[in-house]
Amino acid sequence: MANLKEVKERISSVTSTRQITSAMKMVAAAKLRRAQDKITQMRPYSQKLTSILQNVSANLDGDSSSQYSEIRPEPDNVLLVVVSSDRGLCGAFNNNAFKATVKLINEKYSYEYKHDGVHILPIGKKAYEYFSKRGYNVISDYYEIFSDLNFDAARDTAEFAMEGFLNRDFDVVEIIYNEFKNVATQILRTEQFLPIPESKEEVKSDDKNIDYIYEPSIEFVVEELIPKSLKIQFYKAILESNASEHGARMSAMDQATDNAGEMLKELKLVYNRTRQAAITKEILEIVGGAEALAAES
Incomplete structure (x- = not known):
């Protein structure tokens, strides 16, 4: 004894x-409240833009089709955007994203990985440290975004991915992040960012022949609306992960x-x-x- x-x-x-853990729980709760307010305000706007983006993309054809919708049957280079946190002590929040990324590479992009065609764009220090130590092709210019999280920083990161897609540096861009549901629940998401995915909702027979009216022109919609919408979707994914991080840390503490x-x-x-x-x-x-x-x- x-x-x-x-x-x-x-x-x-x-x-x-x-x-210490009690104090960290209260700090996480305060940060969660602010992060939750941001994502709650962003969701309706983002969802509406997504709907518009998918409808426009689905109804463009020929020379008017968006460059961001180009499907490349045999991709050689893949960009995986992995959103994590800067700090630990948040349960399995980061590990879930890392495991999902490794599984995605092994099951879907194994050929590209063997031919050095998989690139990791980490958002958050934990993702940067994890994939750097394991020898992946890591793009290290944007991982400190959470030190000053704002739309401008997210826009710059999204523009890098979008320009890389247009320049054919990347044939596919996917985002792995945790979607915030509530304090105790975070849903791991793997979403295709580029090329713009088709809407998963079934189109009713009465809606198939809708004649869309574009103002001021279809070219303006393609050149202005789609890039802005993509940047908003990218920012939303980061806000979702930020709120999920604080919720996970609050629950863990x-x-x-x-x-x-x-x-x-x-x-x-x-x-x-x-x-x-x-x-x-x-x-x-x-x-x-x-x-x-x-x-x-």
Whole structure:
């Protein structure tokens, strides 16, 4: 059985840890509130733009079709945008994204990977560290975006991917991120960014022959609306991941605080038993000594 000093040191250590995790939980809760407000405001706008983008892309044909919709049957170069966090202590948040990325490479882009055609664009320091240490082709110009998260930074990153696609540096661009559902739940998403995917919603027979009216012209829609929409979708994915990170960290710190509380209860019970055993031992020694003295006299 551990001595009293060791148990007291462990109680002190666990108490300090519990205070830290409790404080981190409150900080994460405050950050989550702000991040949640941002993504809640962004979603309706993003969803409407997505709908417009998909409808426009589906109804363009011939010379008017968007360059961002060009499907290349045999891609040689793939860009995977992996959104993580800058810091840890957020449960399986980062590992889930990393595992999904590695699985995607092994199952879908194994040929491209063997021919050095898979490129990783990490968003967040954890993704940069993970893929850099494992020898992947990492583009390291944009991973510090969370140090000052804003639309301008996200736009620059999206433009890099979009220009790379137009210049045929990349034939496919996919984004791996965690979508925020609630504090306790984050949904891992793997979405194709480029070429623009077709809408998964079934088109009703009455809607197939809709005559779209473009103002001021179809060329303007292609040149202006689609690039702006793509940048908004990219920014939305980053905001989703940011809110998910704080939710995951809040849940992890809450669980850690509860575990520390349970451990304190057990340690205090051990401490009391150890102290009681020490007191009993001392009493027995005193009684034994008194009886020995009485026997001698």
